[in-house]
Amino acid sequence: MRATTSRSPCSASLRSQRWAWSSRTRRSPDRRRGPILGTLLLLLFGAHAFSAVLAGPLPLLCFLLWPLALAIGSLLLQVRPELAALRANGYGLCTGRAQPDAQGRITEKALVEWLHEGIQRSAGRNQGDPPLTFADLWSARRLGSAPAPGEESISPEMFSTNITLGRPVNWPLRDGQSRLFFPEKEWEQVFPPTLMSAVMRASVPYAPDSESDPTGVCVPPGLREVPSEGLPIAVAARLSLSFPFLFTFVPVYAVDYEMPKGQRTLRQCQLTDGGLCTNFPIHLFDAAHPRCPTFGLMLSRRIAPYKDEPVWLPDQHLDGRSDNWTRSVPGAEDPPPPPVKGLGGLILGMATTALGWNDNLISRLPHVRTRVLRMHLRQGEGQLNILMPRTTVLRMAHDYGTLGGRKLVGRFVARDGNAGVAWREHLYVRAMNELRGLREHLRGYGDAVTAGGFGPPLAALLADAARAAAAAREIPGPGFAGRAAHRGTGRDAPEAGARGVRPRAAARGCRTRTRALPGDAIDPPAPALAALRPRRVRPGLPRARRDTSRSASARRRAPAPCRRSSSRRTACAGSPAWPS
Numbered sequence: 001m002r003a004t005t006s007r008s009p010c011s012a013s014l015r016s017q018r019w020a021w022s023s024r025t026r027r028s029p030d031r032r033r034g035p036i037l038g039t040l041l042l043l044l045f046g047a048h049a050f051s052a053v054l055a056g057p058l059p060l061l062c063f064l065l066w067p068l069a070l071a072i073g074s075l076l077l078q079v080r081p082e083l084a085a086l087r088a089n090g091y092g093l094c095t096g097r098a099q100p101d102a103q104g105r106i107t108e109k110a111l112v113e114w115l116h117e118g119i120q121r122s123a124g125r126n127q128g129d130p131p132l133t134f135a136d137l138w139s140a141r142r143l144g145s146a147p148a149p150g151e152e153s154i155s156p157e158m159f160s161t162n163i164t165l166g167r168p169v170n171w172p173l174r175d176g177q178s179r180l181f182f183p184e185k186e187w188e189q190v191f192p193p194t195l196m197s198a199v200m201r202a203s204v205p206y207a208p209d210s211e212s213d214p215t216g217v218c219v220p221p222g223l224r225e226v227p228s229e230g231l232p233i234a235v236a237a238r239l240s241l242s243f244p245f246l247f248t249f250v251p252v253y254a255v256d257y258e259m260p261k262g263q264r265t266l267r268q269c270q271l272t273d274g275g276l277c278t279n280f281p282i283h284l285f286d287a288a289h290p291r292c293p294t295f296g297l298m299l300s301r302r303i304a305p306y307k308d309e310p311v312w313l314p315d316q317h318l319d320g321r322s323d324n325w326t327r328s329v330p331g332a333e334d335p336p337p338p339p340v341k342g343l344g345g346l347i348l349g350m351a352t353t354a355l356g357w358n359d360n361l362i363s364r365l366p367h368v369r370t371r372v373l374r375m376h377l378r379q380g381e382g383q384l385n386i387l388m389p390r391t392t393v394l395r396m397a398h399d400y401g402t403l404g405g406r407k408l409v410g411r412f413v414a415r416d417g418n419a420g421v422a423w424r425e426h427l428y429v430r431a432m433n434e435l436r437g438l439r440e441h442l443r444g445y446g447d448a449v450t451a452g453g454f455g456p457p458l459a460a461l462l463a464d465a466a467r468a469a470a471a472a473r474e475i476p477g478p479g480f481a482g483r484a485a486h487r488g489t490g491r492d493a494p495e496a497g498a499r500g501v502r503p504r505a506a507a508r509g510c511r512t513r514t515r516a517l518p519g520d521a522i523d524p525p526a527p528a529l530a531a532l533r534p535r536r537v538r539p540g541l542p543r544a545r546r547d548t549s550r551s552a553s554a555r556r557r558a559p560a561p562c563r564r565s566s567s568r569r570t571a572c573a574g575s576p577a578w579p580s
Contacts, residue, residue, distance in 0.1 A: 090248030091270075095190050096238055111241075113192060116234040131198045134172045134236075135229035156233065157284040158240040159274025164267075165254070168277035170284075171236040172228045181206050181223040181253040181266060190250055195232050202230025206266070213255055218265040223253055242273045243384070280359035282368060288434050293412055293423055295371050297404070298363060299383075300324055302376035310399040312374045313407045317429050320369035324360065326352055367430045370422060373408060375400045 089095070096111040109117070116131065123132045137154040139147065147153040158171040173180065182203070188196055203224040208215050239250055249270040256267045274281075285294040306312070314320035327333050328345035337345060363372050381388070381396055388396075411422040449458050 086245075090189075090251070091245060092242075092248030093246055095248045096242075097190055097192055111247075112190070112195070112234065112238050115237050115241075116192070116195060116232075119233050119237070127194075131195055131232035131234060133198070133202070133230050133232050137233070138229065155285075156236075157281070158236045159278060159281055160239045160242070160250075160271045161274055161276040162252075162269050162271055163249075163276070164269035168274060169239075169271065171239060172231055173226060174228065179209065179254070180226045180269075182226050183220070183251060183253065184222050184224060186251050190238065190248065191235060195235055198230070198232050199227065199235060200224070202227035212257070212261055212264070214264045214266060218263075220253065220266055223266060226252065239271055240274045242271065244272050244276075246384075276355065278359060279356060280363060282362065282372075289427070289430065293371055293426065295373065295408055296363070296368070298324075298372050298374050300374060300376055301327065302378055303327065306376060310376055311404040311407060312376070313372075313404075313411060314370050315411075317366045317370050317425060320372070321364060323364070367426065367433055370426055370429075371408075371412075373404045375404065 086092075094110070098106045098108060098110040098113050100106050117127065119132055120127060120129065123136070125132065134156065137156060138152040140153040142153045160169045160171065161167075162169050169178075169180070182199070184196075184200070187199070191199070203226065206219055206223040206225060241247075242250060249272050251268050252271055253266040254269050256264055259265070280296060280298070282294060282296045302310075325332050326345075326349045328337075328341075329349040330337055330342040330345055336342065362368055377383075377400075381392065410420075412420045413423075414420045
């Protein structure tokens with residue numbers, strides 16, 4: 001194979017936007033103000049210098065600090081136009097989408113086009129076919145047969161970080177209480193027309209979900225709700241793969257429930273890389289007793305003792321318990337680093353610890369570490385090395401991809417095609433962990449309940465709640481009542497009120513049911529209203545975990561069929577489930 005230099009989609013996107021970047025800053029008025037401000041600073045500098053020589057040592061010291069102030073001021077004057085251009089470009093160097101050159105032609109693919117082409121090809125589709133969506137994967141045929149009703153054949157999960165709300169966003173959106181809306185004009189700058197057409201077909205214009213939601217002039221024009229099952233995989237991948245300041249932040253809108261009712265509006269939120277919250281979300285695909293294994297890939301730097309070992313997988317659950325060291329921190333390697341490098345290592349160590357401490361703990365758990373493949377990268381491989389030559393990319397595909405895949409298959413699959421030793425050991429370890437954890441939890445809960453304290457006994461509370469729920473079922477009234485407590489502020493969030501299903505929800509086959517919302521733990525309402533509290537369930541989603549409007553005896557009398565998925569936890573309606 002002839003070795004040629006590969007062109008990274010990231011670098012292509014950077015090159016395609018270079019002309020647009022320069023056009024934004026070429027005629028900035030700050031350039032013309034620079035000489036004037038510089039002259040004023042020089043005059044002030046001369047006056048201060050003359051007074052410092054006449055006054056004494058302290059003003060003289062202040063005089064010596066003027067060169068530093070001049071340097072900082074000059075730097076700010078030079079950088080300010082670039083900062084304005086950065087803001088105009090969504091606070092990123094590139095959008096990730098291919099941009100036309102000065103003649104209006106698109107000559108190179110960028111990140112989004114490269115992702116879309118690879119996903120379409122993996123699904124056996126051509127570029128002219130509809131983009132692959134979450135709904136396509138949920139209903140994909142598995143082993144020649146379609147999934148059972150309520151099950152999902154393939155359930156991909158992706159993370160973004162909503163830095164405005166300070167929490168992660170899980171794609172696809174499954175929580176009806178966390179609605180997000182996208183501005184069409186701004187998303188067109190990030191996604192090509194093929195993907196935008198699919199998003200527009202799957203989305204609906206903004207509509208208030210309750211009396212608490214804003215209407216009329218409080219709603220920015222052109223907003224549409226981000227779809228769930230109809231969202232293309234390439235769009236979700238771009239929303240998750242957004243390295244801060246390298247790629248532009250993707251704007252979405254959400255209802256600002258912190259404002260009083262009647263003054264609420266939709267405000268812009270900024271989405272960036274999901275790695276800010278978690279860079280190793282293996283828990284998304286875990287279950288107490290999984291039907292098939294889930295594997296994780298951990299990227300780390302190669303150290304000298306293992307320079308000839310590109311990948312490593314524990315042989316048993318007792319291996320892999322040690323920590324991964326951040327070698328740039330002073331004291332982690334010999335000889336000690338220079339002062340400047342040591343300071344940088346300390347700052348880097350604090351930043352990586354703040355971002356990855358939870359992932360590091362999860363990767364060391366006994367039921368996780370045996371299925372995590374460690375990839376020891378060399379210097380110049382992976383991460384932000386977007387200009388790697390083709391030979392390096394192909395060598396990495398063999399050293400880490402092919403060899404790593406062989407290790408996983410050899411450990412988890414026997415020669416006859418049945419479950420291997422590692423998988424049987426994994427199921428045993430998980431069972432022991434679940435049983436021991438359940439025993440400790442129930443023992444601690446029993447001790448806390450019987451210990452007494454402030455308030456009535458738990459048995460009396462449960463009896464009162466059961467009587468109130470039974471009485472509430474006999475109260476005539478509308479099919480929807482009650483309110484949802486807004487987490488974090490205690491103010492009213494979307495209210496159900498006396499209303500029916502939204503017209504667009506009914507048209508899409510949404511089901512409705514009655515259950516208690518998570519906000520009850522913060523602002524509990526009357527038990528009678530709790531029994532009538534509704535929740536809308538989006539089509540294609542698993543049924544809720546527990547119906548709190550019925551007593552335990554009623555649930556035992558009317559069990560619902562169980563619908564389970566192989567890749568994530570679901571539960572039977574009317575039966576308890578573990579929290580995800």
